[in-house]
Amino acid sequence: MARKEGKRVKVCGSRHSPSDIACTTGYMINMKHINKVISVDVDKCQIHVEAGVKLEKLNIDILPRHGLALSVLGAISEQTIAGAISTGTHGTGYNHGIMATNIVSLELLTGRGEVLQCSASENPDVFSAACCGLGALGIILTVTIQCEPAYRLHEIQTSTTLDDVLDNLDAYVEGSEHFRFLWYPHTDMVVISKLNRTERSISTTPPSWFWNKLIGYHAMEFSLWLSEFYQPLVPWINWLYFLIFSSQPKERVDIGHRVFNFDCLFKQLVTEWNVPRNKTGEVLRELRDNIDKRRFYAHMPTEVRFTRSDDIMISPANGRETCFINIIHFRPYGRKTLNTKYWVVYEDILKRAGGRPHWAKEHPLRNKELSELYPRWTEFCDLRKKLDPHGMFLNAYLERILSD
Ligand SMILES: Cc1cc2nc3c(=O)[nH]c(=O)nc-3n(C[C@H](O)[C@H](O)[C@H](O)COP(=O)(O)OP(=O)(O)OC[C@H]3O[C@@H](n4cnc5c(N)ncnc54)[C@H](O)[C@@H]3O)c2cc1C
Known part of the structure; x- marks a missing residue:
């Protein structure tokens, strides 16, 4: 429908980003009901869930039932898992990475309409980009999260x-x-x-x-x-x-x-x-x-x-x-x-x-400055163009950071 009408699409999680990163003048897809558990592998401490599940639902309702927990969290748990990983959400711990480092695999619906399975071994570049993808590459449908025994x-x-x-x-x-x-x-x-x-x-x-x-x-x-x-x-x-x-x-x-x-x-x-x-x-x-x-x-x-x-x-x-x-x-x-x-x-x-x-928070940086800060910035921009050739998932925030 968006394509026919020449409109854009923005997928959002809990809309907790303190900036316009999750805003759009086109259609907005709210993921809040896309929140089911698909499977749990207790031996590997991994859970496969739909991407709109909120962290608090994982913490309180889902993971304790399997004796599991997320390894690290930020100040709140109201974010969706896809929203949290898409902006580089982090907690603290010198031996812990940002939350996205605990993602084992994900499924991405791209702007070309195809669904890609992504992990370190399957479409590894897309996986690396989508683990902090700013909502610019497509819609994350499901994720598998590496958890640990409840603690x-x-x-x-x-x-x-x-x-x-x-x-x-x-x-x-x-x-x-x-x-x-x-x-x-x-x-x-x-x-x-x-x-x-x-x-x-x-x-x-x-x-x-x-x-x-x-x-x-x-x-x-x-x-x-x-x-x-x-x-x-x-x-x-x-x-x-x-x-x-x-x-x-x-x-x-x-x-x-x-x-x-x-x-x-x-x-x-x-x-x-x-x-x-x-x-x-x-x-x-x-x-x-x-x-x-x-x-x-x-x-x-x-x-x-x-x-x-x-x-x-x-x-x-x-x-x-x-x-x-x-x-x-x-x-x-x-x-x-x-x-x-x-x-x-x-x-x-x-x-x-x-x-x-922080990607989720208001900042004044543009393409040129970002390319100096991130060694793989150009690769990310090229991949975005390839996965979303018509700019279906762009919005004002992304246009600002992608332009000079
Ligand atoms: C009170 C408060 C405390 C916070 N504390 C911390 C903290 O401790 N540490 C920290 O790092 N951050 C923190 N944040 C920031 C927060 O973690 C991020 O803004 C996070 O992205 C919000 O998740 P969300 O589900 O609300 O996503 P949204 O804000 O709705 O969306 C964020 C981005 O994710 C994209 N997105 C969402 N769902 C999908 C999907 N299914 N597929 C593809 N893209 C998607 C959106 O398009 C958008 O680009 C805090 C924010 C608030 C308001």
Whole structure:
């Protein structure tokens, strides 16, 4: 129908990408009902599912029934598996890749109308491209995911200074299976989380309405709203929230996905670029100096995570051990504010350090710059043209990044 009408098609998952990557002026195919389990191989810890299945359905309903779990997750599980892999969604762990590195095979319906079976041995180039394909190559119909036996995670949370983490980065990053830290700009303090698989039984503190909801959500939203009118409040808010929620050590044991995921609170603008892991210190110190010297106000927290390198064609971690740095600007009560100065300085620092933007998040890079950042960029673009010769799956986002 789209072809006859000269329209385009965009396939979407949960529409959780904070950019226009999943938008279109043509037809939109919503994959939410394409979410069935096709088969499970418990011995190999592999599951073959339709591509619209949400991660939370896998975590809660499907995988536990077979004693399995996903090896790594990001902050939330509301994404579909195809949406997550198509944008290079990642969690953290120096020995873990982005989520797409756990895809064993997939089925792709191309713009030419053919269905390709893809894996490391069958159509390997298409497989490599489609594992982070930006929705540009066609529709992923099914995927086989490499899982692992269900596990619990032991999380230890402590605080320290930013300099301590940066001076001893390798020891921190490689000292646990999944390491991440949250930096509170203007305070110089960070909260570190060390996550390891454990045999210990579940021990968690039930959430408190007063601390988690009233102070941690409503009071925070209100104070950030006030700071929209008087920005010098921001450093005080960052200090206060660090002292209340993060200055004391914490510990818990829980089912893996419950430890990986957390509450992302209310509306926000985010941007996230990644740099080679060995540039982490240089980049964060420069960002801190700029925040201090230029006197712009940065919301907390800046989230810093790590993954191993991979060979997926345009994966953010292609060919390098990677550090992801996510900055945030909350939009209390939905206010439309743009901390442009902070964003521009951040992008400039990250760009100079060889930074690559998160595909799902708003960024200003174009074809030429991307071709310098991704060794296989031209191969990806050529393959896209071959699989979708009439540009059926293009949209404004893809046209921007593919044009000069
Ligand atoms: C609160 C929040 C927290 C987040 N946390 C993290 C995080 O911790 N780590 C991280 O890396 N990212 C994170 N993200 C980003 C998120 O993981 C990505 O935006 C992800 O792509 C969203 O998945 P989705 O199912 O909503 O896909 P959509 O946003 O609907 O689509 C994303 C892309 O995938 C394509 N696509 C979707 N389904 C298919 C299909 N079947 N075949 C082909 N292409 C398809 C679309 O065309 C589009 O190009 C977060 C986002 C939010 C809103």
